[in-house]
Amino acid sequence: xxxRLRKAAAIALGVALATSTAGAAEGGIPYRKAADMLxxxxxxxxxxxxxxxxxxLTVDEEVITASExxxxxxxxxxxxxxxxFTAEAVSDSSEELSYSLLSLNPINKKNGPGTDAEQQGxxxxxxxxxxxxxxxxxxxxxxxxxAVYADVAxxxxxxxxxxxxxxxxxxxxxxxxxxxxVVIRIPMDE
Amino acid sequence: MxxxxxxxxxxxxxxxxxCWMLAAWMLVAGDRRPFLIGETTDAHHQFEIACETCHAAxxxxxxxxxxxxxxxxxxxxxxxxxxxxxDSHSTKRFRSPRxxxxxxxxxxxxxxSCHVEHRPEITRASxxxxxxxxxVACHSEGEQDVRKNRPSHAGLGFDTCASSGCHNxxxxxxxxxxxxxxxxxxxxxxxxPAHALAARQRSRAPAPAPEAALGRDDxxxxxxxxxxxxxxxxxxxxxxxxxxxxxxxxxxPGAPGNASLSGIEPHWTDHPxxxxxxxxxxxxxxxxxxxxxxxxxxxxxxxxxxxxxxxEALGLGDWxxxxxxxxxxxxxxxxxxxxxxxxxxxxxxxxxxxxxxxxCHRPHAVDTAFAAVEACTSCHDDRxxxxxxxxxxxxxxxxxxxxxxxxxxxxxCATCHMAKFKRRGLxxxxxxxxxxxxxxxxxxxxxxxxxxxxxxxxxxxxxxxLVERNFDGPPTVKVKSIDWAVRRAAAGEPEAxx
Numbered sequence: 001x002x003x004r005l006r007k008a009a010a011i012a013l014g015v016a017l018a019t020s021t022a023g024a025a026e027g028g029i030p031y032r033k034a035a036d037m038l039x040x041x042x043x044x045x046x047x048x049x050x051x052x053x054x055x056x057l058t059v060d061e062e063v064i065t066a067s068e069x070x071x072x073x074x075x076x077x078x079x080x081x082x083x084x085f086t087a088e089a090v091s092d093s094s095e096e097l098s099y100s101l102l103s104l105n106p107i108n109k110k111n112g113p114g115t116d117a118e119q120q121g122x123x124x125x126x127x128x129x130x131x132x133x134x135x136x137x138x139x140x141x142x143x144x145x146x147a148v149y150a151d152v153a154x155x156x157x158x159x160x161x162x163x164x165x166x167x168x169x170x171x172x173x174x175x176x177x178x179x180x181x182v183v184i185r186i187p188m189d190e
Numbered sequence: 191m192x193x194x195x196x197x198x199x200x201x202x203x204x205x206x207x208x209c210w211m212l213a214a215w216m217l218v219a220g221d222r223r224p225f226l227i228g229e230t231t232d233a234h235h236q237f238e239i240a241c242e243t244c245h246a247a248x249x250x251x252x253x254x255x256x257x258x259x260x261x262x263x264x265x266x267x268x269x270x271x272x273x274x275x276x277d278s279h280s281t282k283r284f285r286s287p288r289x290x291x292x293x294x295x296x297x298x299x300x301x302x303s304c305h306v307e308h309r310p311e312i313t314r315a316s317x318x319x320x321x322x323x324x325x326v327a328c329h330s331e332g333e334q335d336v337r338k339n340r341p342s343h344a345g346l347g348f349d350t351c352a353s354s355g356c357h358n359x360x361x362x363x364x365x366x367x368x369x370x371x372x373x374x375x376x377x378x379x380x381x382x383p384a385h386a387l388a389a390r391q392r393s394r395a396p397a398p399a400p401e402a403a404l405g406r407d408d409x410x411x412x413x414x415x416x417x418x419x420x421x422x423x424x425x426x427x428x429x430x431x432x433x434x435x436x437x438x439x440x441x442x443p444g445a446p447g448n449a450s451l452s453g454i455e456p457h458w459t460d461h462p463x464x465x466x467x468x469x470x471x472x473x474x475x476x477x478x479x480x481x482x483x484x485x486x487x488x489x490x491x492x493x494x495x496x497x498x499x500x501x502e503a504l505g506l507g508d509w510x511x512x513x514x515x516x517x518x519x520x521x522x523x524x525x526x527x528x529x530x531x532x533x534x535x536x537x538x539x540x541x542x543x544x545x546x547x548x549x550c551h552r553p554h555a556v557d558t559a560f561a562a563v564e565a566c567t568s569c570h571d572d573r574x575x576x577x578x579x580x581x582x583x584x585x586x587x588x589x590x591x592x593x594x595x596x597x598x599x600x601x602x603c604a605t606c607h608m609a610k611f612k613r614r615g616l617x618x619x620x621x622x623x624x625x626x627x628x629x630x631x632x633x634x635x636x637x638x639x640x641x642x643x644x645x646x647x648x649x650x651x652x653x654x655x656l657v658e659r660n661f662d663g664p665p666t667v668k669v670k671s672i673d674w675a676v677r678r679a680a681a682g683e684p685e686a687x688x
Contacts, residue, residue: 092282095285098285098288109339139288142294166678
């Protein structure tokens, strides 16, 4: 696991440098490849947090809980919240990359599809989780390369939370189902 | 040249000269208050003379840069409180490209979209200048339509979201749905109502160092400066004397720690500044400069401009002669707030007072009980303050002072307006008395809930007349949010079709 983490960190650093200094048009990493590699890092980090922190401490060791209201409950942030916090932290440092966790059945309505590409991408990966979705779109006067990756329920905890949350529009998720998607956007060079 | 031509030449020269003078006044140095395009909001008026505090972009910067600098300046002072509030609409959430459509309706990346300065005619409490129904911009269409997701909200006007005690734009820590449900059934008054942190602070045992304690005979000050016996008695009975803090600690801070009287004298000052307090009371000092009492000492208020540097920045180098440069001068904001400058009703006899630590803490007695009530009522003269005297909260305070009630059960002005917090295991009083007033629902968690149920607190704070009367009876306003949240939770699911 440690080697995998190191590898993931090295890829993240390389991708960040490559995408910040050179677009595909200048012979840098192609947008699709850059997005795929970024997703690899995000996915690895999320899995590591879910298994090595949340699963271990809440289920295996039972020393703390994980909660949506982690501040009030003195608990761990949920893996999905952790993912959003890192996305917001990235937005504090750079406009070269943005990403989000969306769903066709979001607990919070603001995490539903908001653009045509998001709608198509979410439907696409829901139908075929192994087939990523790529598109170009213009938002706020800027052209973006948008990549959508299926987000699959990997543990009972994910399924239970979404099935029993009062704001969830769907209550029949099972482990292995596509619950949503990671959407990555990279601004394209003119 | 004809007389007419001379007049034209003189007129042109006078016009050019006047323009140069105006430009120099605006861009180089001078009191710019005549250029204010409208009255500044409460609090900001204290440093309106230091324009660069907010208008931080260089002269002639383009509009986008100027706006960015302006908004960055807002965050300089307000960022910490927004982060502490777990900001429900943090600017970073609106940076995402997917929020572009929402930004076209209301660009929430910028503070200035809702808080425009110098526009008193459209500005409401908390310096909000956007129309009251601003929520309509993002929560009235498609999946975001709140009426679609909350049938209970059908028919409610968007101008009532933030004005009914239900929602705040930034701070919803006491208003979010699960919190409402969790506290829905609490009685209006706890079985043993007491403010936990105040109780801990006021029941603290004396410092375990009696050998360091000083008495009135230990007062070490030059004879001429020793003052009246009452002053010495005040000090001898204070926490300072109990902790071994002698006169020189404040009056001769430059003297060596164990200096004799003759060693103290060269460093002696009769009127030590607030720096003497700040040396030991740093958390209090840090929060003091964030509130209206002490913000004139805030380190990020822009310093007066240096005319030579301003000319350099404009590419004019040393164009002005030294003599003229020396004549130009930016006025500095006064170092302390004066009571007569306040925009709240104040007592006429207090108008001349200047605010620093000693204004509320009588410097020798350092009596916190005085600072918690009498110091406030000796200046403030609004209905809420006047109604405090004799109110149920005041009765509890008097009972605690008299030793008839347990520590923490009394409710002083400071109990509600200067909430205590824990820092490194110690209880510290927040000296920013505005921190939990913007809006008043911020007061619920750190103060009200120690004694009262959430429903009672929400109703009471939403009842403006009751607030004015200083809570002399039950609230007449009923905030519906708890009932609606409980109903949803009982149903166990979304109100609209699952």
